[in-house]
Amino acid sequence: MIVRPRPNAIALLFVIRGSVVPRIFPHLLAVGLFAAAVSALHELRWLSVPEFSLAPFTLLGVALSIFLGFRNNASYERWWEARKQWGAMVYEIRSLARSSETLLDLQAEHSAAGQLRHDLLHWCAAHCHALRGSLRQQDCRNELKSWLNDEDIERLFSHRNPAEYCLRRAGRIIGELYRQQHIDSVGLRILDEHLTRLAAVQAASERIATTPLPFAYTLLTHRTAYLYCYLLPFGLVPSLGWYAALFTVIVAYTFFGLDVLSEEMEEPFGCEANDLPLDALCRINEISIAESLGETPPPLLQPVKHVLQ
Amino acid sequence: MIVRPRPNAIALLFVIRGSVVPRIFPHLLAVGLFAAAVSALHELRWLSVPEFSLAPFTLLGVALSIFLGFRNNASYERWWEARKQWGAMVYEIRSLARSSETLLDLQAEHSAAGQLRHDLLHWCAAHCHALRGSLRQQDCRNELKSWLNDEDIERLFSHRNPAEYCLRRAGRIIGELYRQQHIDSVGLRILDEHLTRLAAVQAASERIATTPLPFAYTLLTHRTAYLYCYLLPFGLVPSLGWYAALFTVIVAYTFFGLDVLSEEMEEPFGCEANDLPLDALCRINEISIAESLGETPPPLLQPVKHVLQ
Amino acid sequence: MIVRPRPNAIALLFVIRGSVVPRIFPHLLAVGLFAAAVSALHELRWLSVPEFSLAPFTLLGVALSIFLGFRNNASYERWWEARKQWGAMVYEIRSLARSSETLLDLQAEHSAAGQLRHDLLHWCAAHCHALRGSLRQQDCRNELKSWLNDEDIERLFSHRNPAEYCLRRAGRIIGELYRQQHIDSVGLRILDEHLTRLAAVQAASERIATTPLPFAYTLLTHRTAYLYCYLLPFGLVPSLGWYAALFTVIVAYTFFGLDVLSEEMEEPFGCEANDLPLDALCRINEISIAESLGETPPPLLQPVKHVLQ
Amino acid sequence: MIVRPRPNAIALLFVIRGSVVPRIFPHLLAVGLFAAAVSALHELRWLSVPEFSLAPFTLLGVALSIFLGFRNNASYERWWEARKQWGAMVYEIRSLARSSETLLDLQAEHSAAGQLRHDLLHWCAAHCHALRGSLRQQDCRNELKSWLNDEDIERLFSHRNPAEYCLRRAGRIIGELYRQQHIDSVGLRILDEHLTRLAAVQAASERIATTPLPFAYTLLTHRTAYLYCYLLPFGLVPSLGWYAALFTVIVAYTFFGLDVLSEEMEEPFGCEANDLPLDALCRINEISIAESLGETPPPLLQPVKHVLQ
Amino acid sequence: MIVRPRPNAIALLFVIRGSVVPRIFPHLLAVGLFAAAVSALHELRWLSVPEFSLAPFTLLGVALSIFLGFRNNASYERWWEARKQWGAMVYEIRSLARSSETLLDLQAEHSAAGQLRHDLLHWCAAHCHALRGSLRQQDCRNELKSWLNDEDIERLFSHRNPAEYCLRRAGRIIGELYRQQHIDSVGLRILDEHLTRLAAVQAASERIATTPLPFAYTLLTHRTAYLYCYLLPFGLVPSLGWYAALFTVIVAYTFFGLDVLSEEMEEPFGCEANDLPLDALCRINEISIAESLGETPPPLLQPVKHVLQ
Structure with a gap:
């Protein structure tokens, strides 16, 4: 368990210990590079990529928020x-x-x-x-x-x-x-x-x-979050261009972060930083x-x- | 009950046992083919199909998220x-x-x-x-x-x-x-x-x-989810064209998946993979x-x- | 209490017993006819009707989802x-x-x-x-x-x-x-x-x-749901035309259905189909x-x- | 406590006793007149008023729905x-x-x-x-x-x-x-x-x-709801014109109504209509x-x- | 603990004691000045700033609402x-x-x-x-x-x-x-x-x-809220121009306010105004x-x- 006085608002942005960033960093990097590649293909018109509007993503967001919110509550x-x-x-x-x-x-x-x-x-x-x-x-x-x-x-x-x-x-x-x-x-x-x-x-x-939580929840949450984040660049590129990668990484940070954190909470008797x-x-x-x-x-x-x- | 060490992030995407995919596969196929047909009719202009904007779907999403979220929580x-x-x-x-x-x-x-x-x-x-x-x-x-x-x-x-x-x-x-x-x-x-x-x-x-959970919930959830997924292609086709089927299947995967999973959780004393x-x-x-x-x-x-x- | 084996996915769409459809059918009919009339006035340009964009409805949706979700949970x-x-x-x-x-x-x-x-x-x-x-x-x-x-x-x-x-x-x-x-x-x-x-x-x-649940909740929920459904055609007509009635009925089905179902659950000792x-x-x-x-x-x-x- | 058989669907729309309308009527009137004034200034072009798009209101809606939903649940x-x-x-x-x-x-x-x-x-x-x-x-x-x-x-x-x-x-x-x-x-x-x-x-x-509930919640909820409702006409006027006041009043009815109702529930031992x-x-x-x-x-x-x- | 009769609706808007405003004022000022600077750069065209549409922010809002709502409930x-x-x-x-x-x-x-x-x-x-x-x-x-x-x-x-x-x-x-x-x-x-x-x-x-609540939640919530508020001006400037700063501050008020309030509730045995x-x-x-x-x-x-x- 992390025990520390709450750092000030700016220090909080750079704390590493207890953060899930180290664990999800490879995934963030992967999704960021993928988004950058999509942006490049789109901006440089080297190849035609399918461009989606963002509207379908808000629909998927309904299901994703149910999964993530539920799993997070249950794990906590x-x-x-x-x-x-x-x-x-x-x-x-x-x-x-x-x-x-x-x-x-x-x-x-x-x-x-x-x-x-x-x-x-x-x-x-x-x-x-x-x-x-x-x-x-x-x-x-x-x-x-x-x-x-x-x-x-x-x-x-x-x-x-x-x-x-x-x-x-x-x-x-x-x-x-x-x-x-x-x-x-x-x-x-x-x-x-x-x-x-x-x-x-x-x-x-x-x-x-x-x-454990029923394994099917883990599967549904994990798969939906990945599908969502890897499709997102196609929705963001038309309006955001090169900045699509930035947004994709931020969105992925929150979704993958919640996924990993729920996983840690789910098994409170382990030896990880946030366990009991x-x-x-x-x-x-x-x-x-x-x-x-x-x-x-x-x-x-x-x-x-x-x-x- | 599924008992296994959590597979890595990529393996998770392809696990079958414990997943609800096998149970909802026929429905996903049906809705996917239906969406493809709507896209074809629209793209090839063989027939005039009604095209809706996506906005009404976000309204329906409110009710659907209440139903699915509630039923999922109650079942769990x-x-x-x-x-x-x-x-x-x-x-x-x-x-x-x-x-x-x-x-x-x-x-x-x-x-x-x-x-x-x-x-x-x-x-x-x-x-x-x-x-x-x-x-x-x-x-x-x-x-x-x-x-x-x-x-x-x-x-x-x-x-x-x-x-x-x-x-x-x-x-x-x-x-x-x-x-x-x-x-x-x-x-x-x-x-x-x-x-x-x-x-x-x-x-x-x-x-x-x-x-069991009041039967009327099962009815309302099931019917709203089906109506939603079968109407969705008409909303997606104008902006996504041929990709509408892909998105419809993803959305249907999450909604039908949650529906089937809630049904399994609802009767915890059965002999299915996620039961006790x-x-x-x-x-x-x-x-x-x-x-x-x-x-x-x-x-x-x-x-x-x-x-x- | 309804006790039955879960019918298959297609039969579920047509089950009547235990469904709330019979109870809300008159209201659905009324709202459907109203929406059709609005569409007619709009499409045939017999009369100028105010046309709203759909955006304000998503704002109202926030409040409505709080009311319906809360009342449903409390009743259950x-x-x-x-x-x-x-x-x-x-x-x-x-x-x-x-x-x-x-x-x-x-x-x-x-x-x-x-x-x-x-x-x-x-x-x-x-x-x-x-x-x-x-x-x-x-x-x-x-x-x-x-x-x-x-x-x-x-x-x-x-x-x-x-x-x-x-x-x-x-x-x-x-x-x-x-x-x-x-x-x-x-x-x-x-x-x-x-x-x-x-x-x-x-x-x-x-x-x-x-x-009972505080009467003011019943009032707020009921009134907001009715206002919402009777205003909705004005928002849907510009983009959906004649299909506005279809969508209005579907949305009304979910909202009125949840309203009526919550009412049944609220008094679990009655003699209705979903009671104990x-x-x-x-x-x-x-x-x-x-x-x-x-x-x-x-x-x-x-x-x-x-x-x- | 209000004890009465549930009136039929139409009577419900006009019930006063137990309703929160009398308590919030002055506030609804004020916000309605304000919205009408904004519409007038805009429609008659007497004065240039800032016009916002509605999109920022959906962002604020996230926070508002957390506040109102939370406070309502806690009070109930x-x-x-x-x-x-x-x-x-x-x-x-x-x-x-x-x-x-x-x-x-x-x-x-x-x-x-x-x-x-x-x-x-x-x-x-x-x-x-x-x-x-x-x-x-x-x-x-x-x-x-x-x-x-x-x-x-x-x-x-x-x-x-x-x-x-x-x-x-x-x-x-x-x-x-x-x-x-x-x-x-x-x-x-x-x-x-x-x-x-x-x-x-x-x-x-x-x-x-x-x-009581922590006073800071009352403040945050109350202030956000008021800010929201008084800014809303600027967002609604561009698309709804004279109807902006109607919508503002409906939205304010739901938000102020929930605010006042939560306040009544919060102190269940009082002598108001919805108390014990x-x-x-x-x-x-x-x-x-x-x-x-x-x-x-x-x-x-x-x-x-x-x-x- | 704040114990006071509820002030009237207008007085409530200006109460300081028990409010979180004093604690978050510096952060509100910072984010407001930042937003004003972005508006200035944009309006005066002194420098080209990236302009995002607002749509990606509604996606981020999903995750943020899960974090904030969850943390608030858990703290309360x-x-x-x-x-x-x-x-x-x-x-x-x-x-x-x-x-x-x-x-x-x-x-x-x-x-x-x-x-x-x-x-x-x-x-x-x-x-x-x-x-x-x-x-x-x-x-x-x-x-x-x-x-x-x-x-x-x-x-x-x-x-x-x-x-x-x-x-x-x-x-x-x-x-x-x-x-x-x-x-x-x-x-x-x-x-x-x-x-x-x-x-x-x-x-x-x-x-x-x-x-305490798992430290990782504090981190995720805090970081997402800050990222959100500091990116928001880029999304608001295209449609709101100089008013972007106003909206950014209002949104930041609700998010930072909830963040700080959750932090106070989390440790109920302290000596702050809202503690026991x-x-x-x-x-x-x-x-x-x-x-x-x-x-x-x-x-x-x-x-x-x-x-x-």
């Missing part, structure tokens, strides 16, 4: 829903830490209840890293080592869905607290509900990560858990070159 | 809500498995509570297959055999709504756990709530499957249940030719 | 929310039937608890019919007779809000179960929550039925209740001439 | 959310009445529990009036007299937020029921949750009433409470000249 | 969600005050339960100020002094997330009430749920404050808590020059 909503889910994870973990402290009698140093609560929260921290690992297809063993012992890590990865396994283990600890009568069934319900909502966050994240900072969110959870257990919390993650991972 | 929301509901099913089943493990004392091998929990989760797996079967009007007896005995399967299909019956049976098992005092009324409430939410998923799926992968989602639930019971989970389903069923 | 959302509420009723009733079976010990044939549960579910079936009756202002005594005795029906209709009275009676039965110690307070809570959500469905249905099938939804609830009580369920309602009431 | 959503909140109040009060009857043993005439329940529901009725009073800045002492004694009314108005005080008093009664052991802690929770949701309705209503009928909703609550207590309910409020207060 | 939704969250905080704190009074036996003056409840509510008031402080990066020690003693304030700021620490302390007090048997586990659950929802408000506020009045909302909470504890509430905050902080 995926991105924002993903962020909301990870925000929900933050407060569920904090609330689990708080509720367990409220419910349990932790006065006695190294009490049995205190040890079980310690394990419970460690498994929640592990859940958070395991989920990040599976969403981003990253290895998260290093981060897990702060929270689990090696045996547990091995057992974790022997299961199909490591994040689900973490919650199952957390559930077993709650069962332990119940059977040792540190909590009654209402207390069990309070703690179990937090796990259920963490499972909801996990399922929603997996839904977003594994269910899962590392930083995991760290926020780690700090909450550490402070709640009275341990020394690790430092907050800082953006590197305006990008927060 | 149905598709995405359906996916969310089945995502909710995933975490409700996982949470039911986890909560029941938390609540029950499963230490004793082959305990009564363990056997009841085993049955409870098996009925949930059956619920998921029975619902898929009724939504897709598929036979799901084969998949049910892994989870129920033959007698139960027979009894299941003797009820009007097999999926509802599965939850009723699951409820009876929870009642059994309650009366045998494995759980108290709070524990009953925890487990019962998961069943209520599975019932909610079922009712929402049935709602989407049995309540219910088989794969059922399998995810089966894996969760099997792992939670300590059984060997079946393998994940893989996409076949980029299509996940 | 009302319709869909109403459907969701009745879908929620389906699963709340199913869950009430299931939870009460889970909670109560029904082994003993004709137990007191069993009789109370029987009454509870019968009052829920009555609730559903009473609500339908008041939303559609239909008489529902006949349907109620299957579920209540005559005395109760009389008492029901002596109250201002019969559906609310049904839930109050159901609540009393739950109180009876509680005081007879068939359930504890947690059990009471489980059952009571279902009644609360049925009350929510009722209040939401009443809200939609009694609160409350009878069929009540029947679904009756089947759930009957099966849950071990009684013979009535048959599902079938669409008559593609219309499901 | 506020209005509809307000209605939903008051609908939620209806079912929370009904459910509180029902749940308290379910929980308490009311057999004994004039039992202590019955008296406390009577007070509890009376405070809820008072809450509803007090909230209406503060939202509309109306005096509601008269209506409160049916439900509270004079002393309580005085004490009520000695608090900053009378509606909040009603709920606090209702909470104390629930505490009384709990300490007198008419209900256990689960019963307390059931009743308390209804009060919490009534507090939610109150907070949401206060939010909508005290947080809080009096009628309070009465619905009073009827529910009276019937539930076995008292004679007051009559429903009826619309006066199609307006329901 | 952030602003409104932030307001909803703080409205939820208001009723959670009120409900916590009410529920704790319902649950606890406060008859005895200076009872132990009463003292704990007093502390609980004071920590909630502190939570609210601490959250405001961290969202606005303001120092809130002064406001905290009314609610906490110096030692607690010091300890508060020694934690990474002071607002989270307040809730943790509030949770400990609930635990104290539980272990001293003033409440049972159901009572604990009632109070704990309010804290969980306050944690949800906090997490949502932090989410909105720390996750967090100070006033904190005060509302303080009044609720003080009245509930029987203390003298502080006065409501009033807007200063129409601005409520």
Whole structure:
């Protein structure tokens, strides 16, 4: 995620980081050269090129605006829903830490209840890293080592869905607290509900990560945008002449830019500049858990070159 | 559902699978030939054809964009809500498995509570297959055999709504756990709530499957799009001549494409390429249940030719 | 509600049932004749008519598209929310039937608890019919007779809000179960929550039925659409001549069609072709209740001439 | 709120009540006279006036349609959310009445529990009036007299937020029921949750009433609409001549009408024709409470000249 | 937040406070002078300037309207969600005050339960100020002094997330009430749920404050709007001549205005004129808590020059 104070109006025109320009530059160049070639053929009358009026392009614009606007909204909503889910994870973990402290009698140093609560929260921290690992297809063993012992890590990865396994283990600890009568069934319900909502966050994240927007939208949008931009010079040349290439590139910049940006938003759990900072969110959870257990919390993650991972 | 890495920009232009082109090809051909005929009549002056200016088409475009944009959004929301509901099913089943493990004392091998929990989760797996079967009007007896005995399967299909019956049976098992005092009324409430939410998923799926978008929208959209595309050549011929057919086909591609795509999205539980992968989602639930019971989970389903069923 | 397999592309053009054409036909005829008269006066030069360019119509189109698009979305959302509420009723009733079976010990044939549960579910079936009756202002005594005795029906209709009275009676039965110690307070809570959500469905249905879209929207939309369509011939005649009438009718078809369709969607509880099938939804609830009580369920309602009431 | 059967298509064109025409008439007259003056100057060539082409107006139309469409949607959503909140109040009060009857043993005439329940529901009725009073800045002492004694009314108005005080008093009664052991802690929770949701309705209503749409939107919309309409005659005169005034007035009717309508919707708790009928909703609550207590309910409020207060 | 009665239609045109004009004035001046220069070069024929037709600008308008409309909606939704969250905080704190009074036996003056409840509510008031402080990066020690003693304030700021620490302390007090048997586990659950929802408000506020809209949107919108406005004079000059500058400034006013306004809405927790009045909302909470504890509430905050902080 790009985190930076908004540059002033003129600086904004030349910012590169976070911009989609680098990604679409080759396409802009191609369409610009093509438009220039059409202009040349037309202006120099070397060859007769078909010249269209611009009116048909406004008709196509109707369909294109539906596609682009729809896809953009849908992609952004995926991105924002993903962020909301990870925000929900933050407060569920904090609330689990708080509720367990409220419910349990932790006065006695190294009490049995205190040890079980310690394990419970460690498994929640592990859940958070395991989920990040599976969403981003990253290895998260290093981060897990702060929270689990090696045996547990091995057992974790022997299961199909490591994040689900973490919650199952957390559930077993709650069962332990119940059977040792540190909590009654209402207390069990309070703690179990937090796990259920963490499972909801996990399922929603997996839904977003594994269910792309219907592929046919990508095809329709992409194809219409390309057809539009490569036909446009024929419509612009009669009235704009040599300036047709300039306009074609500007129009292509906006359409291709929106296309590429929608693509980035669509998969919010990736590692691109505009994706969600899962590392930083995991760290926020780690700090909450550490402070709640009275341990020394690790430092907050800082953006590197305006990008927060 | 189409699952594939995004092809590069050029490959995207020629992808067929997941595209709506095959489905609308006959219509595109028809409208293209019609436009070519109009151009021919006009260019060769064999017959006088009425020539319209393009301006009226931009007026019609207002209404058409409302229809198409609205229908597309509504269809996509149905598709995405359906996916969310089945995502909710995933975490409700996982949470039911986890909560029941938390609540029950499963230490004793082959305990009564363990056997009841085993049955409870098996009925949930059956619920998921029975619902898929009724939504897709598929036979799901084969998949049910892994989870129920033959007698139960027979009894299941003797009820009007097999999926509802599965939850009723699951409820009876929870009642059994309650009366045998494995759980108290709070524990009953925890487990019962998961069943209520599975019932909610079922009712929402049935709602989407049995309540199409109002038929009048389909009619208005379809008719306006056809009228538009068949009148368009008369508007394009004066300025574009022979190229009118090209433009008509491009415009028709976007409008018919959106029409057909909205139709596919509208019924997310079908078996078409862009529909939801219910088989794969059922399998995810089966894996969760099997792992939670300590059984060997079946393998994940893989996409076949980029299509996940 | 229209329930039919989607006809093929050509048949779709000529379907009448579910279409808005019959309702707007007189208006289309009027506007078509008016446009033809304007064309005649213009073409035959019998009288000088003011001729406008088309450009001002695109300006008006901005406002019109905001009105129509907004009103259409708002009406559809009302319709869909109403459907969701009745879908929620389906699963709340199913869950009430299931939870009460889970909670109560029904082994003993004709137990007191069993009789109370029987009454509870019968009052829920009555609730559903009473609500339908008041939303559609239909008489529902006949349907109620299957579920209540005559005395109760009389008492029901002596109250201002019969559906609310049904839930109050159901609540009393739950109180009876509680005081007879068939359930504890947690059990009471489980059952009571279902009644609360049925009350929510009722209040939401009443809200939609009694609160129309602000009347000023209807006025603005209707007036702008009429002004637009009756002025349009003056704009079309200069460029289209005799074909102006054709285009005016097509544009009027889309605008009036959307106007009338929005009006139908706005009141989803009516009995028009595109309204919600409350009878069929009540029947679904009756089947759930009957099966849950071990009684013979009535048959599902079938669409008559593609219309499901 | 305007409540009337939809008039037929022709009557709709001349309806005044509920229309925004009376409010915007002076502005329409002004802009019409201005446009007529511009036409006169142009047609009679008394003075040279700048003549613009219409094209720039379509550019401005982009921005204007964003402003108007956005503001209209946001205002309508506020209005509809307000209605939903008051609908939620209806079912929370009904459910509180029902749940308290379910929980308490009311057999004994004039039992202590019955008296406390009577007070509890009376405070809820008072809450509803007090909230209406503060939202509309109306005096509601008269209506409160049916439900509270004079002393309580005085004490009520000695608090900053009378509606909040009603709920606090209702909470104390629930505490009384709990300490007198008419209900256990689960019963307390059931009743308390209804009060919490009534507090939610109150907070949401206060939010909508005290947080207008950002003032800058009102400014941008208003200014752009005025600039647009006063510049429009210069664009219309060249092609439409004397008819420019007619078109300007029609366009201004739609833009000013939407502006004024959005303004009315924005504050749904006012007393204008299109605002919410809080009096009628309070009465619905009073009827529910009276019937539930076995008292004679007051009559429903009826619309006066199609307006329901 | 700007709080003022709506000025009349003419006054609205000249209001400055709350308007975006002061912020975009330099940019309007720049673009206006540029347009005047282009007009001069064109009219006086001092230099040949490229003249474009206006048609390409309507094409660009498609993309621009998608960007601006989308960004505006997304920013407004952030602003409104932030307001909803703080409205939820208001009723959670009120409900916590009410529920704790319902649950606890406060008859005895200076009872132990009463003292704990007093502390609980004071920590909630502190939570609210601490959250405001961290969202606005303001120092809130002064406001905290009314609610906490110096030692607690010091300890508060020694934690990474002071607002989270307040809730943790509030949770400990609930635990104290539980272990001293003033409440049972159901009572604990009632109070704990309010804290969980306050944690949800906090997490949502932090989410909105720390996750800006994807930076690429800002870039695309800003760049397209600037390119558009600086190219526009070349399109307007041929038909409008010297008036091109007037139109360019009006168009730029709407586009730049929307751009700047979206930017303000995007960060609703700032201190600009259109941002949320967090100070006033904190005060509302303080009044609720003080009245509930029987203390003298502080006065409501009033807007200063129409601005409520």
